[in-house]
Structures are given as C-alpha cells and as structure tokens.
Amino acid sequence: MSAHEESTFLEEYDPTRYPRPSVTVDLVILTVRDAHLKVLLVQRKEHPYRHGWALPGGFVRVKEDPLDQGESLLDAAHRELAEETGLPLGAAFLEQLYTFGKPGRDPRTRVISVAWYALIQPELAPLVTAGSDAAHVAWYCVSQMPAELAFDHQLIVNTAIERIRGKIDYAPIAFNLVPETFTVAELRAAYGAVKGQPYDAGNFRRRFLRMLEDGLVEQAPGLRHVARKPSTVYRFVTPARVGEPG
Amino acid sequence: MSAHEESTFLEEYDPTRYPRPSVTVDLVILTVRDAHLKVLLVQRKEHPYRHGWALPGGFVRVKEDPLDQGESLLDAAHRELAEETGLPLGAAFLEQLYTFGKPGRDPRTRVISVAWYALIQPELAPLVTAGSDAAHVAWYCVSQMPAELAFDHQLIVNTAIERIRGKIDYAPIAFNLVPETFTVAELRAAYGAVKGQPYDAGNFRRRFLRMLEDGLVEQAPGLRHVARKPSTVYRFVTPARVGEPG
DNA sequence: TAAATAGTGTCTATGAGACATTATGTA
C-alpha cells in the first residue's frame, strides 16, 4: 500500500473507530504589578503532579451531535478564563499561542493542549483570587516561579513570554497590561516588565507621542498624583482585539 | 456548583468517559515558481466536499497505551508531508501555524485541525506530483485558487500567507523558497512572491549584503548564466530550522 | 556594439538608543 493510498484509506473510515486524543485548553494568564510580569498558577489537588503548580485549563467540551459539536476553542478558552479567575467574559485580551501535543506529556492519556495567553489589566488582577477560593491560585513573577511546573507547562509559559516579547514591539498589546487610564510612566513600566528590562524614559515618550499622533491613544480627563509633579493620564482608543483568524 | 468546582470535577473523572474530538494535521505547502507563490492542493475523492479542492492532511495517530501514546503533532505533520508529496522526511521547512477547531467545520464529526505550513524549494516542487499519481494534486497560485476550498481551508491558507508575509521580514525563511544555490535576483523574486509585490533591486541588494556580512549567506562556487551577464551565486549557511518550541 | 541584467551610489526620511537639559508641582 503506497503512502498516499494509506491516507485515503484513513479518510474512508469512520474516524470514531480510531482512538482519539483528549483536547484541552491551557491558559497563560499574565498581568503586570510593581513593574513585574506575573503569571497565574493554580495548585493541583489531584494526581498526577498533586500539589504541584500548573497552568489553569480544562477540557474542551465536545459533543457527538453533528448539529451541535460543542464549544469552539476560543469559547473554551474564554470559559476557562472566566471559571478560573472569576472575571467576566471578555475582560481580557486572549490569543491562541501554540498547540502542544507531545505523546507522554500527560501520563494518563494522550492529551493535546491548545495553549492561549491572556493579558489582564492590573486593576482586575487582585480580584482574581477572590473568585476561586476553593483552590490555591497565585500570581508568580515569571522570573520566580516554582522550580518545576506540572506537565510541560514551563515550556508553555516560556513560549508565551517569548511571544509577547516579540509582539509588544509591533502590536498594541501592552494596553491590556495597564489600567483603563494610565500615565506614560505606567505604560513604560508595562513595556519594561514584558521585555525584562527598563525602557529609556525620553525615548519611550517620543515613541508614545507617535501613538498619540496616530490616534492610538488619547488624553483622558484628570491627572495622576503619584509623584511630586502630577502627570497627564491617557487612555487607549481602539478596543482590545479578541478573536481568531477570519 | 461553582465554576471552579466544575473544572476540578472534570479533572477528577476519567477523560475517556467524555466525548473526544478527532484531531488532524492540515498542511499549507508553499513554493515559489516563476516569481509566484504557489500552494499545493489535493482533490478530494470522497464526501464531504467530493471533487472539491482541499489542503493535504490527515488524522494524528493516537494510541491508548500509556507507554506509547502515538506520534507527536510534528511527526504527524512530517509524515503527512512525506505521504502527500513523496518527498523525503525533513526536506522542507515546517512550522506550526494555528489550530482550527470551530464546531461544524467538518460536518461529519468534531474535528480539530492543527495547521502547519511548509516551504518547499522550487527544485523539489516538480517532483511532488510524481509521488502521488493516484490522486489529483496541483500547485495553485495563491491568487488563483479554486473559488471554494473544502472545509475552512481557505481561511487556513489565508492565515498561512499572512504569517509568512509578516515573518519574512525578520526571519530567514525565504531560503527555503530558493534552490540550494541562488542568485540575489532569485532570492529577491522569492521575497517578492511572498509579499505579493516586487522589491527594489538596489535596496534589496544592500539588504542582502548585510546578510553576507552577518554570515547568514556565503558565496557559492560558479556563476549563474541566465541573463546576458552571469551573476554570482550564493548559498545559505545556517541549516533550515525545523522544530517546535523547547 | 547594443541590449539586458548585474551591481553601485546617492539622497531623504524615519526611528532607535544614549544622554543632557528644562519644567513643574509638592513636600
């Protein structure tokens, strides 16, 4: 049987007769506090990796009914995000990251995980723990995480950090890591937290002024009084993008 | 039952008791010929979308045995690539694109597709058809594809094109779209094919000289005699990267 | 020798990085 005949052969058969993997969504939920990038971890209550720290996540809800095949991957990610954080649906920037499916990554059965990352505004971050009192959840500095995360979750976190570090320079994702209204210094701190090193104040302001000219941000009423001299506050104009290709 | 209790509840149960989706890999196999970006499509022989054009792909091979859970997603993509093109394993640049899982995208059952894109050197592209004589396969210009592709494959193709258009400016992926040794003009044509518009010859050469200085490319022996004046040929130094995060 | 492409050079605009300087409101 040639290679091609074999692939055709597979298609002719009812796929339900072949073993299927479990599919989960795992979430790398990030925020910025005190100029540090933090990730939300949950402590597992069951084996495997009992008491170990892991990313929040869960199974994608699938149905056999051809007319209702269950929830989409994006819906599953949104649902898990709401369930694990207690935050309302759509409160965060959410984007698909990568799909991890190495055999053996879950010792129980074959599990393929569609990983997503979410960016949470620092105002909302403190509310997270309250929403899920039953389990241990905690914000960890990405540079001070537990030595070993469950499954391949350390790899997933690293992949997420790599992604946003690359993306922050050309996409307006940092606005999901500052309050609704923010100062230039606050936005600069968010950029620095993501990059892992501070930005020059002067150069960053120049870059910010271009955003102003481009209509990406606008001045907001009032002033922020944290330093000796109060600073202008701004807000993001374009709504946070949440979605999938197409 | 709170939202969080529910997600814990799910984890406590044997996941095999819940419906699982089928998982496939779909491939956007691209090459450049005559300064045009081409995608490999296969004509389906079975319903649904019988006789319709689709991306090559197939089911990920999963096993129940905890000690052998089947092939990885990357392996599945490599295997499908070899099966559908007849090319040897590892002959192409292969990278994960995005995972598509909208309910209803396959009318038969819930199918989640991990999409990959592959870049094939133009030397190898003509060999592809020969390897799979049983089915119709064809290279289509991405701007002249059949009006309707099967499933959501048009969306997948568009996502792939968008990805490489963005990536070609900062990652050395174009070397997978030219022959082993190439002229500056050939590389420029590959860039132009991906971008959908030609690059300025002078500016591109300057950019190319930086690649030379950086040691990314080196001169190769011989000359290419296609024009009146023969041109220097070069080759890529760093081997093509094929892999996954971690 | 003419044609066609290889290859070089120039001018300008833009943005990043490093760093100095001024301005301002509050303790």
Next chain:
DNA sequence: TACATAATGTCTCATAGACACTATTTA
C-alpha cells in the same frame, strides 16, 4: 526652596525607500 519626576531636546547611527548611475558579458 529643594527635590523628584514630568517633559523636552540633541546627537548619532542604522535602515528603508526611491531612484540615478555604472559595469559587464553575451547575442
């Protein structure tokens, strides 16, 4: 008034884009 931070300005360097120009080999 002193101080800390806001806000502005300056210099240099790297790169992109547009485009003019020269060089070389073969038909």
